[in-house]
Amino acid sequence: MDIRVDTVRKEFSHYPALNDVSLEVKSSELIALLGPSGSGKTTLLRLIAGLEMPTAGRIFFGDEDASSKTVQERNVGFVFQAYALFRNMTVLDNISFGLKVRPRATRPPKAEIRRRAMELLDLVQLSGLEKRFPQQLSGGQRQRVALARALAIEPRVLLLDEPFGALDAQVRKELRKWLREIHDRTGHTTVFVTHDQEEALELADRLVVMSQGKIEQVGTPDDVYDRPNSPFVFSFIGESSSLPVTVENHELWVGGRAIGLPAPNDAVGEASLFFRPHDVELVEDGVGAALAGVVVASRRVGGTRRVELEIGGLPERVEIDLPFDHPAGEKTRIAFRPKRWRVFPKQA
């Protein structure tokens, strides 16, 4: 089931949480809504679910206009960050709840409900725990139950609101892989919200990067990571360094010196240069145009050494990665050129 969000606006007491957002989710796609808190990603998810009603705009499930339908009618599977399991029910009762509350005409017989719940329990690898109460499970297990419960109603779309947010790093990584597997097996159109870019990049077919109630960029992890279309996306996804530059004569200039990078287009004037700290090549100082700076701080990050450079007396500092055995110390002068970079004109 594909989802189409058509210029949806949502205001909470006149404060816009979403500003004319449009989005298309393809059938069987696993898509991540990514953004800082307050970017409207959870609001968008809740609008798709029908837990909120849009102030303006429409939402389509396939060709059908779902905007005026209630949550119950939309038939969506929703997984909450804090699990939202029913504490007064066993794991099995939690999973079969969605089938048991169906009107008599569409409700499967008892044995069938049980069979399906057990099957799902098996799918989420919790067989044998059907008689437990949620309080007797670990966080990761609870979230699996929540997912099984959402899948039990054979939802048209699966929506997850920061599903791994309350779990510790180890469990989070495991569940991430496992969610991908389940998705590939069941083929549900899945939208999940996260503020963890690593999670989004690893898990999703496509990413929707949001900021301040707007969609900044939609694309595959490669698109978003390698070709960010705005300074926000560049600095939000992955590590980034930025530096104010001047564009003139089809070249970039810093502090009156050309740095050996061609301008991307004909625009001239003030701009910002963005690049990844690990995506640089060191050059010998004084040989050709490059960015040169003095090391003011250095720290070990995993297999590399991250150094902070002061470029030509500018107040801004940039970070680049050096091999961990690079002899650079404080005050060492280093020259480098970004291998890949983006230039964004200075915003007015």
Place this chain on the structure above:
Amino acid sequence: MAGAPRGASGKSSHPARAGWSFVKPSVIPGFGLTFGYTILYLSLIVLIPIAGLFLKAATTPLEQIIRIATSPRTLKALEVSFGSSLIAALVNVVFGIIVAWVLVRYKFPGRRLLDAIVDLPFALPTAVAGIALSTLYAPKGWVGSLFSDKGALWQWWHGQTWLPFGLSEFSLNWKIAYTPTGIVIALIFIGLPFVVRTVQPVLEEFEQELEEAAATLGANRWQTITSVILPRLTPALLTGFALAFARAVGEYGSVIFIAGNLPNISEIAPVLIVIKLEEFDQAGAAVIAGIMLIIAFVMLLVINLIQAWARRRFGNV
């Protein structure tokens, strides 16, 4: 760390050193002091008066105890007392949930005022409540007249031409004040705050996500309320029920005005006790009081056990 959890007396032994100790070792000091106070207060205010009561009852010959306990008037008074308290507490459970629900879930002008009004039965002298209620529910009172013979409801009923013959002849004459119905009304009044005040905080802390989860799974409002919300309220409801019930069993002031106190009809056990006392039959009074205490204690104990079970079952609330 030596002597850190010393009791107030200064000579209590270090709990960790003792092989067996009365209290489980704890790093929180002051067990001796607080436990001592608890026992002293309970003794002075609750235990000694009750023990005196049972002593008094025990001095009465067994035969006489049995005679008093099994006399029709005593049995009827106990039945009226516990019966109406039970009904009133049950009504309050339903009522209390609705009132608490309104106070917690909706924002409307006057909400704070309504919230304060709920506590009025606590503060109002019960005699005042009794007189007000009996005036209202007496056959000539505002509400009482509606239900009385040839009252407004009777008029309405007989104006219904669609009713089959026979039903329209049904004579509505529901006397409220000066009957057991009146007693129940007074007991509902004094017990309402207990249920509201115990349910309200639980409802306030209820995670909205649970309701949303139920909705996404296709449950309608009624299914959500009965299978998700009410089970979570159960422990609090039981507490409120127990409190309202206990309060109703002991109520005297408001009931005597509305009950009419007719022996074998609308006489509650506390009234019978006072009557016995006025007849200088202290033994009789003590026996009835003792029976009341035992029944009430057993009922509260049972409710407590159910509560403990519910807490385990539905999670601690």
